[in-house]
Amino acid sequence: xxxxxxxxxxxxxxxxxxxxxxxxxxxxxxxxxxxxxxxxxxxxxxxxxxxxxxxxxxxxxxxxxxxxxxxxxxxxxxxxxxxxxxxxxxxxxxxxxxxxxxxxxxxxxxxxxxxxxxxxxxxxxxxxxxxxxxxxxxxxxxxxxxxxxxxxxxxxxxxxxxxxxxxxxxxxxxxxxxxxxxxxxxxxxxxxxxxxxxxxxxxxxxxxxxxxxxxxxxxxxxxxxxxxxxxxxxxxxxxxxxxxxxxxxxxxxxxxxxxxxxxxxxxxxxxxxxxxxxxxxxxxxxxxxxxxxxxxxxxxxxxxxxxxxxxxxxxxxxxxxxxxxxxxxxxxxxxxxxxxxxxxxxxxxxxxxxxxxxxxxxxxxxxxxxxxxxxxxxxxxxxxxxxxxxxxxxxxxxxxxxxxxxxxxxxxxxxxxxxxxxxxxxxxxxxxxxxxxxxxxxxxxxxxxxxxxxxxxxxxxxxxxxxxxxxxxxxxxxxxxxxxxxxxxxxxxxxxxxxxxxxxxxx
Amino acid sequence: xxxxxxxxxxxxxxxxxxxxxxxxxxxxxxxxxxxxxxxxxxxxxxxxxxxxxxxxxxxxxxxxxxxxxxxxxxxxxxxxxxxxxxxxxxxxxxxxxxxxxxxxxxxxxxxxxxxxxxxxxxxxxxxxxxxxxxxxxxxxxxxxxxxxxxxxxxxxxxxx
Numbered sequence: 001x002x003x004x005x006x007x008x009x010x011x012x013x014x015x016x017x018x019x020x021x022x023x024x025x026x027x028x029x030x031x032x033x034x035x036x037x038x039x040x041x042x043x044x045x046x047x048x049x050x051x052x053x054x055x056x057x058x059x060x061x062x063x064x065x066x067x068x069x070x071x072x073x074x075x076x077x078x079x080x081x082x083x084x085x086x087x088x089x090x091x092x093x094x095x096x097x098x099x100x101x102x103x104x105x106x107x108x109x110x111x112x113x114x115x116x117x118x119x120x121x122x123x124x125x126x127x128x129x130x131x132x133x134x135x136x137x138x139x140x141x142x143x144x145x146x147x148x149x150x151x152x153x154x155x156x157x158x159x160x161x162x163x164x165x166x167x168x169x170x171x172x173x174x175x176x177x178x179x180x181x182x183x184x185x186x187x188x189x190x191x192x193x194x195x196x197x198x199x200x201x202x203x204x205x206x207x208x209x210x211x212x213x214x215x216x217x218x219x220x221x222x223x224x225x226x227x228x229x230x231x232x233x234x235x236x237x238x239x240x241x242x243x244x245x246x247x248x249x250x251x252x253x254x255x256x257x258x259x260x261x262x263x264x265x266x267x268x269x270x271x272x273x274x275x276x277x278x279x280x281x282x283x284x285x286x287x288x289x290x291x292x293x294x295x296x297x298x299x300x301x302x303x304x305x306x307x308x309x310x311x312x313x314x315x316x317x318x319x320x321x322x323x324x325x326x327x328x329x330x331x332x333x334x335x336x337x338x339x340x341x342x343x344x345x346x347x348x349x350x351x352x353x354x355x356x357x358x359x360x361x362x363x364x365x366x367x368x369x370x371x372x373x374x375x376x377x378x379x380x381x382x383x384x385x386x387x388x389x390x391x392x393x394x395x396x397x398x399x400x401x402x403x404x405x406x407x408x409x410x411x412x413x414x415x416x417x418x419x420x421x422x423x424x425x426x427x428x429x430x431x432x433x434x435x436x437x438x439x440x441x442x443x444x445x446x447x448x449x450x451x452x453x454x455x456x457x458x459x460x461x462x463x464x465x466x467x468x469x470x471x472x473x474x475x476x477x478x479x480x481x482x483x484x485x486x487x488x489x490x491x492x493x494x495x496x497x498x499x500x501x502x503x504x505x506x507x
Numbered sequence: 508x509x510x511x512x513x514x515x516x517x518x519x520x521x522x523x524x525x526x527x528x529x530x531x532x533x534x535x536x537x538x539x540x541x542x543x544x545x546x547x548x549x550x551x552x553x554x555x556x557x558x559x560x561x562x563x564x565x566x567x568x569x570x571x572x573x574x575x576x577x578x579x580x581x582x583x584x585x586x587x588x589x590x591x592x593x594x595x596x597x598x599x600x601x602x603x604x605x606x607x608x609x610x611x612x613x614x615x616x617x618x619x620x621x622x623x624x625x626x627x628x629x630x631x632x633x634x635x636x637x638x639x640x641x642x643x644x645x646x647x648x649x650x651x652x653x654x655x656x657x658x659x660x661x662x663x664x665x666x667x
Contacts, residue, residue: 397620
């Protein structure tokens, strides 16, 4: 316990230096600004802003990126409430009651409950992260290559099973990511699948598919509708503030949403979207006025907004302790860690405790900054919703090229990104999720290294993954996670069958 | 449905090609090591299996009465049909932008690219004029921020 506080003090002493405070501030501010822009989700925001950190120290860069991550999560709520445009799937729930509130002229209350809820949730989930991560890292230190391989497989299958509409398509996307990950030098130092191209000798830099699939894919997606849609949103005048009654009604949802969001956030693949949906369902169940939901119930904004911000802290637990990201955004953060030469996992807690604890400390600071920044500045942020979509598409595309070109300074990477952009757009239209691909690509090298080390120990036999009990248990979970959508569907049909003939489910 | 079948067959073809490419990799000298082709073979196998499921999934499902995990998207969820002309123009703009990137330099290429995209995508012509300051200033500011301040090098091109 003593060392625990010592670590936290060290963390704060690093995070609270003027430069690092500035980085946290810039991260939160820019993350919020880009997050507010309609149609830009947090994955794209994080991917677009990675180049800012290229010249920085690992600690400074990670503090900035973490700020961007929760700034973007929060910024999306403004657009959901005022313009009814969720920037990503985790913000969809916020539109259900947030937008009706704006229509009734209660936008100020909706924005305030989202901002305060995000602060409460961000802080509580950082406490959770701080308490849970060190013991988990301590357990994970005994894991061998077989356990690591199985764990990464579980991370991939869980994201695939929960992330998309079609499991088969999600798995195709995952395998494609693994395939792309094998391009370049293998652990024996042999070049593989590089088609003789020098540019592919060291493999595909994760920033290329990250920006291509998400930023370019999103921009092309918007380009496809921009000439045909009219953007309308509600003006926001007055102050973002809560009355005593609104505060009383928000308190419970904030706390419940924080706990739920943190716990769901830990699970790979679940993340912010499921956390926000769970929280909404829970609030409606415990409410004494469930009929108000969908018509502007403040609980329906407070709970889900807290939940999706709390999931950030939850998602950091497996990322930091096991090196396993549970979503597209955390996969990109993992890529950023590796770019700085850091390998998240139990060893990071021993080798670079300063980085970890500075990051944790900066999350407390960043969340407080976000609150102080957002309540007064909200009217400035709202102006960003008015940015013409055409200009937005053009600016996002220009910014995308910066990150890609800056990584290696060659146009070959821009062409590759363009290819990924087209793939990303087609995948969107055809319902293939992009998150499993990026996750698999980032994890591939590590996964294969562990696979080969494990099978070398067993003289080439694959049985080692099943004879080691922890590895076998994790693999069983992975298989179970693959069937979870089917089990769910089967349970639903059974329940419906028992309930007798049901009313037709709408048109 | 039709496109799922096409995609499924493409995935099978990719899996087969990948398997063959992996088999052709040089083996390590130490025989007891697991070679560089083993892991790719597993991925290739999975791709072939998934491709078959994707192409023949609906048929298989009907045969074994396996329930669909999630409902198909409705018309409303899919949104309006895409504006193909806009996508093609944006894509053409990106190709031109990439060609000009190092030749003209970041600032000029970006300004021209943004101007082109806005003319293509902005239907209200009155807004074109409003965009001019952004088109001129954004590339300059980005260049100053990344190249000059953050030390991330961008091509200077004609202005260099």
